[in-house]
Amino acid sequence: MKRTRLSPSKPVAVHHSGEGLDQNLLDSPSPKVLCRASGILIPKEQIQDRWIWQHADWPAFTWQWDQLVGPLGTAHQALGRLQMAGRVLSPKAFQEVLAEVLTQEGVSTSAIEGEHINPASMAASVARHLGLPVDSNAPFDRKAEGVGAVLSDAMQNPSTPLSLDRLCRWHRALFPKSRPDIAIGMLRPGLVHVETRVSEEESIVHFMAVPRAQLEPELDRFLEWFNSSSSTDGLVRAGVAHLWFVTIHPFDDGNGRITRALTDLALSQAHDSDPIVRMSSRILQVRPDYYAALESAQAFRQGLDITPWLQWFLTQVAEACTQPEQIIQRSLAKGTFWARYNDKQINERQRKALNRLLDAGPGGFEGGMTTRKFAALTSCSPITASRDLADLASSGCLIVVGAGRSTSYIIPWDSLIPSK
Structure with missing residues (x-):
């Protein structure tokens, strides 16, 4: 397969039912299978030992704490500043800031996947879920409603255990209309890989998710860890959860949006007094770097030491605090303005x-x-x-x-x- 640099465009997640391939091979946990991608066949030697989940000790992730001290400390400091800024706001002003943050999050998490959501529709959906006044002129959008429902659930119910049923409800919310190419609200029925189209005849496969036969046990293991991993530093735990879940890739589509909602849930659990820390707006700003960091972390050759990924992720957590901090500043400035000129x-x-x-x-x-x-x-x-x-x-x-x-x-x- 021709090798080229990672395209800055969004890789495409492709579902494969296995048509034309030996079904026993597809159902086998062995990675030695041929998988069709846009008219090309990926040779066996390019599948074997390519992805992190093929390690015998998967998913026993490791990391070097001494190399995380710097970015982890910076991220915690940024979160602390954000929390202090938020405490100055009145309850009403804080809700308005939260609504703006969630609106930007909803628009951004969709934009990462190449989907446009009307910001006014997203704002109306967020307002409905927060119990705030809704702009009656905003157009109703079922996709915006679905994204709003997922964001709201991840934010407002941090103590609710994560379950397969909850994940499937999120998936159904993201896809309010039936689609023949997607199994909505249920685990994918076949193989999935992430590719970038080079031409009509050729693609670069960046990642192949775990085989279908491994999906249920992989998810069970992830959910058990997620619901009982409170001893791990909350920010590190969020980074591990992000990489682990997106590597499992349990659905036909929507895995990225659910992964980011899951990450926000983990951050809410780590900092339950500060629900305005969200990652999608930041990831959208550095999208090519995000895909490159994921591809590197998911490569077999990197092993199960995910220190570089966690360093990158923690740096983004710190940067993600900048936007809501600016929104808080703007809210305070608005209050100061009207106090000064209200007469x-x-x-x-x-x-x-x-x-x-x-x-x-x-x-x-x-x-x-x-x-x-x-x-x-x-x-x-x-x-x-x-x-x-x-x-x-x-x-x-x-x-x-x-x-x-x-x-x-x-x-x-x-x-x-x-x-x-």
């Missing part, structure tokens, strides 16, 4: 525009607020928009940037968010 004479049009700028955060509203944008947002005339913006600038609510036709208005963020 000003601000009409509903102006309040709507200010909230739009505050919600976008520093640099989030590209080009600042202009007369044209204000008029479109509030459905008023350009003359009224110009007068409203001028009034906000004179009261200190907004800062004027530029002049003439290039005039725009921004929130005085420097006075609201303390510099580090």
Whole structure:
């Protein structure tokens, strides 16, 4: 098989029923089988001793604690800062931050798999699950509802034991419509591998999951460990769970999304006072590196020492704290803003525009607020928009940037968010 570099595009999980192959070989736990991938055959020698689950001692993972001290300490410090920041928020503000974090998580975990979910639909689904007001104008999306249900269950029920039934319910939620190519809500009936298409005739197989005959005992072993592994450091445990479950790859599709929900569940169990630590948004930012780290960790030649994978994972946990910390800062800044300017004479049009700028955060509203944008947002005339913006600038609510036709208005963020 032709060797090329790992494609930055998302590898494709492919299900194989075994048609045209000897069924006894497919059902055997032995890796010495021929598996068809997009019209090519993977030679026996390229299957034998290729993946981590083929080790005799699988899944007896090991790691070197001395090499994890640095990234583990950094991750715990980042989580500590995030927890301290969250404690300053009022209960209402914290729920709003949590809703925004989960909305981004839902959109991101789907985007990693190449699926688009309308952010407004995702936000509405999250709001429903959190018991918050729902935007009646948001389009209803069954996929968003399913993702929201999985995220909600992983966050709100950290003490509920993980079971096959729970995993299958997550799978059914992710696939609300029947599909002939996917066994929905049940374990995959055949082989699965992950590949990148090189051409119509050729693919690179990055990973092949455990054979179907091993699936039930593998899952039983994983679930027993997950439900009784509290003695392991919580962040390390989350990293092990992520690699282990995605290597088992128990479903036809949706394994990545369920793995990330499982990881968030493990993080919630490790830090049950801080449910806003989520991984999908971060993984989306470093998706090529994520696939490369997984492929390396799942390779037979690396053995069962998963120290490099855990180093990578713990580094991402620390980075994953940055986004919710910024959302918390923005929420605090918004509260400070309204406490400072609430006594000003601000009409509903102006309040709507200010909230739009505050919600976008520093640099989030590209080009600042202009007369044209204000008029479109509030459905008023350009003359009224110009007068409203001028009034906000004179009261200190907004800062004027530029002049003439290039005039725009921004929130005085420097006075609201303390510099580090």
